[in-house]
């Protein structure tokens with residue numbers, strides 16, 4: 001799959017690197033320094049370019065920017081009609097202390113309103129970036145950690161499932177995109193445990209279903 005990364009920071013750089021390791025053709029974009037993108041691409045055996053270039057031939061796009069950068073990165077990316085856009089982005093306030101959208105909507109739903117012709121799916125945003133490489137390294141173990149995804153578009157959901165598996169997680173279908181309004185506050189709990197809890201930020205979660 002060709003994957004365009006919009007936002008090559010903690011989330012975008014790590015996920016893009018893992019997607020490349022899993023065999024995908026990755027293009028990093030949207031950082032403040034071209035040198036950073038270049039080094040990232042070289043290390044990950046991937047490419048880099050402008051947001052427009054990252055999106056142009058992409059089968060899927062990962063949106064990994066701060067909420068306040070949504071409009072800017074979308075303007076730079078250009079037409080996203082028909083594109084699968086996977087968002088791991090949270091609708092955080094400027095100092096990252098709280099959600100600016102919650103309960104009656106979500107960052108993912110607000111994103112979908114901004115790009116109505118795109119196929120938006122929310123995934124990867126419910127775990128801290130610090131855990132990705134460890135989960136990937138342990139991907140052959142029997143019990144993988146869960147990863148929630150939600151979205152309305154079947155094609156986008158299928159692509160999210162594939163990439164979640166490629167990254168070493170067990171996909172958990174959260175249902176339609178509106179469920180992101182519950183998943184995003186759940187992420188605040190995960191962040192609290194990861195960054196304020198005793199065990200450190202390499203934290204993932206696993207849902208278990210018990211049957212009689």
Ligand SMILES: NC(=O)c1ccc[n+]([C@@H]2O[C@H](COP(=O)([O-])OP(=O)(O)OC[C@H]3O[C@@H](n4cnc5c(N)ncnc54)[C@H](OP(=O)(O)O)[C@@H]3O)[C@@H](O)[C@H]2O)c1
Nearest residue numbers: 007008009010011030031032064065066089090125128129
């Ligand atoms: N970090 C996590 O563990 C985590 C977990 C769950 C969800 N999320 C969500 O995922 C999203 C991305 O988070 P992140 O931690 O990856 O953020 P980040 O490390 O700050 O990365 C954001 C990217 O956007 C780029 N950027 C910012 N301003 C820019 C500008 N003016 N022009 C061009 N590029 C610009 C940054 O450039 P530079 O590379 O030059 O800084 C960086 O590549 C956020 O919505 C966050 O809430 C993060």
